[in-house]
Amino acid sequence: MTNILTTVDQRTKLVGENRLELLLFRINSTQLFAINVFKVKEVVKLPALNALPGCHPHICGVANIRGMSIPVIDLRAAIGFKPVPPAEDANMIITEYNRSVQGFLVGKVEHIINMTWSDILPPPKTAGRHNYLTAITRIEYQGQSQLVSIIDVEKVLAEIIHYDVTLSEGVLDEDLLQQMHGRKILIVDDSSTARRQVRDTLSPLGIEIIEASDGLQALQLLQQWRDQGKKVSEELLMMITDAEMPEMDGYRLTYEVRSDNAMADLFITLNTSLSGSFNHAMVEKVGCDRFISKFQPDLLVDIVQQRVRQLL
Known part of the structure; x- marks a missing residue:
């Protein structure tokens, strides 16, 4: 298991090139699920868990990993499957x-x-609003074409x-x-939960929220305005974009905007669950104006207010 993630640090070079790597796993015998490797800190065999009385029913205990207490979420139960006792091949994916x-x-x-990211597609609209998928893709795996469901971890955690x-x-x-009343902000995020969090923070200030669920959709909207x-x-007032999205990621979206003279001066804030110094380096590389690690309503409002002051 250790070998799977020994080169995670090297994999970060894929971000910003509209590429990603997915960690594939199963929570039942038939379906493949995935999350982005860049959010994975470690994969270990399921350790002994300590009970946590009074916690959320989807938290099955606390693991002690090198002196750090980590809450463990039963992903199978959290996304709507019937809980079952862990099998012998059970693992724990540690994420940030x-x-x-x-x-x-x-x-x-x-x-x-x-x-x-162009191979990653949004879940079908017929899946409804309450599914736990942020995207799907199809791969050739073990000699056959298989569907991979990419978990909307932000929705799981928000619940x-x-x-x-x-x-x-x-x-x-x-x-x-x-001064903020009536200003428009474009929110670009594949997670409906993440969009709702930003909308619920900014809408009470009188700000009009426009939403896009991926970078390509956002770029096409901006190009349509340009052509008009x-x-x-x-x-x-600004665009607030996630980093990881189907079809086109936030880094590529920013690059495309900055490369178009008709929209290059748009104020862009990267708002992502990915954290650390790497993101600050990518912000500088692709030309974002600010970076926020989700979810910080105080900082979000502060950045909006700073932008308004710049325009006064």
């Missing part, structure tokens, strides 16, 4: 999302595949961890409320 570390109890971990959009005292500049003779930076 939204500045928190957690483990996911899964079955057999298969291996890592290298793909482009277990309460995300409070209440602003801390003193964050909101009351004198700017009138609209100045994109006057239409939008």
Whole structure:
């Protein structure tokens, strides 16, 4: 298992090239599931778990990994399957999302595949609003074509961890409320949960939210405005984009915007569950104006207010 992730640090070079690598695993015998390798810290055989009385029912215990207590989420139960006792091949995928570390109890971990974001598609609209998938793809695996379901981890976590959009005292500049009212912000994120968190934070300030579920959809909207003779930076106060999305990631989206003279001056904030110094380096490389590690409503509002002040 250790060999699967020994080169994770080298894999980060794929980000920014509209490429990604997926860690494939199973939570039942028939379906393949995946999450992005870049969010995986480690994969280990399921260790002994300590009970955590009073916790959410999908948290099956706490693991002690090298002195760190990590809550372990039963991913099978969390996405709507009937819980079953862990099998002999059970593993724990340790991830870092939204500045928190957690483990996911899964079955057999298969291996890592290298793909482009253009091969990753949104789940079909007929799947409804309550599914736990952020994307799907099809791969050739073990001699046959197989569908891979990419888990919307942010939705899973949001149903277990309460995300409070209440602003801390003193964050909101009351004198700017009138200036913010009616301003438009484009939110680009494949997770409906992440879009809702941003919308619920900013809409009460009078800001009009426009949503896109992937980078390509956002780029096409901006190009449409450009072709209509609209100045994109006057239409939008800013664009807030996730990094990882089907069809086109946020890094590529930013690059395409910056490469088009008609929209190059659009203020862009990268808002992602990926954290660490790597993202700050990518922000500088592709030309984003700011970076926020999800989910920080105070910082989100502060950046919006700073942008409004720049335009006064």
